[in-house]
Amino acid sequence: xxxxxxxxxxxxxxxxxxxxxxxxxxxxxxxxxxxxxxxLNTERQADKxxxxxxxxxxxxxxxxxxxxxRAVILGQDPxxxxxxxxxxxxxxxxxxxxxxxxxxxxxxLQTDLGVPPSRHGDLSQWAQQGVLLLNSVLxxxxxxxxxxxxxxxxxxxxxxxxxxxxxxxxxxxILWGAYAQRKGQRINQNRHLVLKAxxxxxxxxxxxxxxxxxxxxxxxxxxxxxxxxxIDWQLxx
Numbered sequence: 001x002x003x004x005x006x007x008x009x010x011x012x013x014x015x016x017x018x019x020x021x022x023x024x025x026x027x028x029x030x031x032x033x034x035x036x037x038x039x040l041n042t043e044r045q046a047d048k049x050x051x052x053x054x055x056x057x058x059x060x061x062x063x064x065x066x067x068x069x070r071a072v073i074l075g076q077d078p079x080x081x082x083x084x085x086x087x088x089x090x091x092x093x094x095x096x097x098x099x100x101x102x103x104x105x106x107x108x109l110q111t112d113l114g115v116p117p118s119r120h121g122d123l124s125q126w127a128q129q130g131v132l133l134l135n136s137v138l139x140x141x142x143x144x145x146x147x148x149x150x151x152x153x154x155x156x157x158x159x160x161x162x163x164x165x166x167x168x169x170x171x172x173x174i175l176w177g178a179y180a181q182r183k184g185q186r187i188n189q190n191r192h193l194v195l196k197a198x199x200x201x202x203x204x205x206x207x208x209x210x211x212x213x214x215x216x217x218x219x220x221x222x223x224x225x226x227x228x229x230x231i232d233w234q235l236x237x
Contacts, residue, residue, distance in 0.1 A: 003029075016058045019066035023163045027156055036152035040139065049142035051078050052085040059087025060134050061160070063127040069164060070130035070228055071172040071219050074180040077137035080145050088133035090200075091123035104200040104210065109233055112216045118235040125235050134160060136183055154183075161186060168192075170226040172219045176200055176210065193222045 003011065007029050014021055014028055027033055043050060052059065075089030079099065084092045090102055098106070098121045106117035127133050136157050141147040161183070164171055171192045175184045177199030187194055195218055198209030205211060220230035 015055070015062075017062045017065050020058075020061045020160075020163075023066055023167065024156075024159055027159045032152050032155055036156070039148075039151050043141065050139050050148075051080060051142060052087045052139070056085075056087040057138050060089065060127065060132055063088070063124060064130060064132045066163065066167070068130045069132045069168060069171055070223060071174060071231060072132045072134055072161075072164065073126075073174045074176075074183060075133070075135040076177075076179050077135055077146055077149065078140045080140045080143055080147075082142070085140070086122075087138070088123055088127055089135045091127075091133055092121040094120045094122045096121065100202045101200040101205075104202065104205045108200070108211055108213065109216050111211070112214045113233060115216075115234050119237065120235070123235070126231065126233070129231050131231060132164075136179070158183070158186065165192065170223070170228060172222055174215050174219065177204060193219075195219065 003025065011021060011025055011028060016024070016028075021028065040050065073089055078085035078087075079092060084096055084099070086093050090099075090105060092099060092102065102121045103117070109115045110117055123131075123133055134157060137146075137148050137151075137153040138157070139148045139153065165187050169191050173184055173187050173192055173194045175181045175194060175196050180199075181196050184194055184196075195213070195215045197213035197215060198204045198207065200210050216231075216233050223230045
């Protein structure tokens with residue numbers, strides 16, 4: 001799209017990797033994004049604590065540029081506890097206790113590929129290898145789960161998925177739970193692989209459908225089939 005000088009200045013102010021910024025420009029310059037910014041500014045002016053910090057809101061997109069995406073793990077919204085969220089779905093910063101969902105993810109990874117569970121929950125190494133750890137909603141108020149839903153983030157991340165769907169091929173979309181699976185209905189399964197399973201949260205996982213889903217080995221098998229380097233799921237100590 002052809003941008004005016006004013007639009008280019010506005011776009012340059014967004015702290016987002018250029019590969020994504022260029023592909024998402026239309027949405028980033030839209031009234032919907034303006035409304036979302038206004039909402040976040042109002043929340044901050046009301047002294048509400050928002051997670052993750054502003055510099056990490058786009059962490060998933062900044063860590064995994066568009067042309068490097070090999071797989072997507074779609075979450076719902078960020079963790080709402082102190083210091084947990086850092087912009088990557090299911091990931092927590094080092095030094096914090098592992099959330100139950102992440103413990104179950106590590107358990108499945110060990111069962112599937114024999115990878116021993118990590119002692120920390122920072123999944124940045126996955127993101128650096130091309131696993132886009134994308135939440136549907138990118139911010140949350142402290143202690144208030146789902147508090148920033150239906151404020152515009154869903155449309156933004158739908159646009160992210162559309163960009164991947166249309167501009168790339170042979171991406172593995174890992175959709176855990178009904179929420180992610182509904183959001184993934186827009187994915188062209190002739191161009192990409194969609195893997196579905198129950199959500200890894202204890203309530204859902206223990207009812208069946210998550211343990212034994214083997215998404216990690218299936219992801220690597222598909223990537224190798226299409227001449228793409230597989231993911232090393234082992235995290236360092």
